Structure formats: C-alpha cells, structure tokens
Amino acid sequence: MTDSAALYLPTDWRDFLSLTKPRVMSLVIFTGLCGLLAAPGYIHPLIGFIAVLCIAMGAGGAAALNQWWEADLDSGMKRTAKRPIPGGRVRRTDARDFGIALSVASVGLMGIAVNWLAAIILAISIVYYAVIYTIWLKPRTPQNIVIGGGAGAFPPMIGWVAVTGHITLMPVLLFAIIFMWTPPHFWALALFVQSDYAKVGIPMMPVVKGEASTRRQIMAYAVLLLPVAAAPWFIGGTGVIYGAIAIALSLAFIVLAGPVALRRSEEGDRMKPEKRLFGFSVLYLFALFAALVADRLVYGQGLLA
C-alpha cells in the first residue's frame, strides 16, 4: 500500500464499482442475454432482466474476490498496479466482503426470482472463477487460461437455463464454444502484450512453453472451434442462418490464425497478425451469439415462416 488514504477515508463508491471489472462484464452481459434470447420458451421480460442482472452481479462479485486474492500480484504488474486495492483506495477486507455480498445476493435473487437450477449454476460459476481458477489453478499451471475460459463460458448457459429450467445439449454447446474460443483469444493477446506475469510467478503459456508451442496451440484450438461452433446447427438446435454464419466466422478464424501459427516474432516485431487475430476474436464471439439470436428470432418466433 503506497497510499494510506484507504485506511481512514471512506472508499469512493466508484472504486467499488471498478472492482466489478465493468468492461469484462459487458461481454458477460451480452453472452448471457444471448443465451436467454436464443432459448426456446417464454420468459417474462422482468424475470429475464433479473436473470441478466444476477449474471452481471455474480460476475462482479467473482471479479472483486479475484482482486482481493490477487492484490499482491496486481501491485507487482504495471497493467494492474492502479487497481483499487493495490492503488490503496480500497481495503482488502472490504473488497472480500463486497465480493461475497454481491455473489450471495446474486445467487439468492436468481433462485427466488428465476429458478434454482440457474441459481446453482451461477453459484458454481462464481466458485469456479474465484476459488478453483483464481486461488487454486491460475498460479499452478500454464493451462490456466484453458481452465479460466470455463468461467467465462457459464453466462450463456445460465441465460438459457433461466428460460428453460433444465440443462440440455444446447446450453452445454454454448458453454463449449466459449471454452474453445478463450485460449486462442487470450494467447493471441499474450503474444503481443509485454506482460509482467513471469515477474509475479503466474505461469502463462508463452512464458512456460515458449512462443512456438503457444502459436501451435492457438491453431489447434482455432481448428477445434469450427466443429464446436457449428454443432448447434448439426444437432438441429438452430437453423441454417446460424449454421452458415458459424462456419464462415470459424473459417475466417482459422485463416487469421494461420500466419500467427506459422511465423516467429523477430526483434522489434509489430505483431500485426497477432493483433488482427485478437481483434477478430472479439468480433467473432459477438457476431456468433448475435447470429444465434437472429436465427432464433427468424425460425423460432416465425418471423420467416
């Protein structure tokens, strides 16, 4: 703690807000909402709103718990040193209590307002991210991003189950898509961002296994992503609108992963292919889930009979 203001001044409420990582939350809200809109069946708009609110609150609580646990690591890395706890604006214990309060409230509200299966999956996703990923596996294995991807993969599944009340193959496939998407997405970023993870002892893949191995693995996940992304169409869960868009997007993903997989960075490299792949990966996820909802609106709601 460089600044002792947090010790006697009340914490600014904006610092509590930034503990929830609002920017990560936007993707969580989007995929959760898409899972909810793509699911078959009816949900009252207010109940649907509460479901998305609970997904967002749960993600915020897990993010606060993540920063409570990693405060020491964050203070040692340039990118994260200004976060509320290492920046000395929030007490560690306050962040922990805030995270627990948000998590418990989100699960309770989901159970009361929506359904208890959705609440249980939400609780599992929070524990998975805050405990299994953050506390246990992230500091121990270079597969941490693969495992962490599981945490980000829960929201569309929870949104889906909020509507249907039971787990079928479709919400599991939505989970699998984000799970396969996360490693190439994050490792592309890790290749061009000079990070201090090694300094604080977090075993990120490019540091542990080297650049060449990371590049090969990006390609492997990109190739595996194609059948997984197209699977909702193969099993008849969606129409051809989603199927065609999923295959087109996934082929583009593989094409952009090609140069990343085949080359090596040199001194003073501008890392253009890696940046392009990372940028596209974000677009890919938004477009894929938007296609899922569009497909549902056209075929499911009979807009195009």
Place this chain on the structure above:
Amino acid sequence: MTPEEEIEFKQRRKGRNLALGAVLVFFVILFYALTIVKMG
C-alpha cells in the same frame, strides 16, 4: 484530520450514501415489480 481531509471525508461519505440509497430504491422497485409479476 486536516480541514481539507475533512471536506474530502464528508464528500466521499455523501457519495457513498447516495449510491447506496440509489441501490436500495432500485431493489425496492424491483421487488415490488417482481411481486406483481409473480402474482399475475
């Protein structure tokens, strides 16, 4: 506590009270609406 710190202290306390008040009002309205929907 210096006078400047006291002003800062009061500003932050007020900001937090307003933020918490807004959250509480939001949830009161939300639970009222939820009750109506669940009864319907």
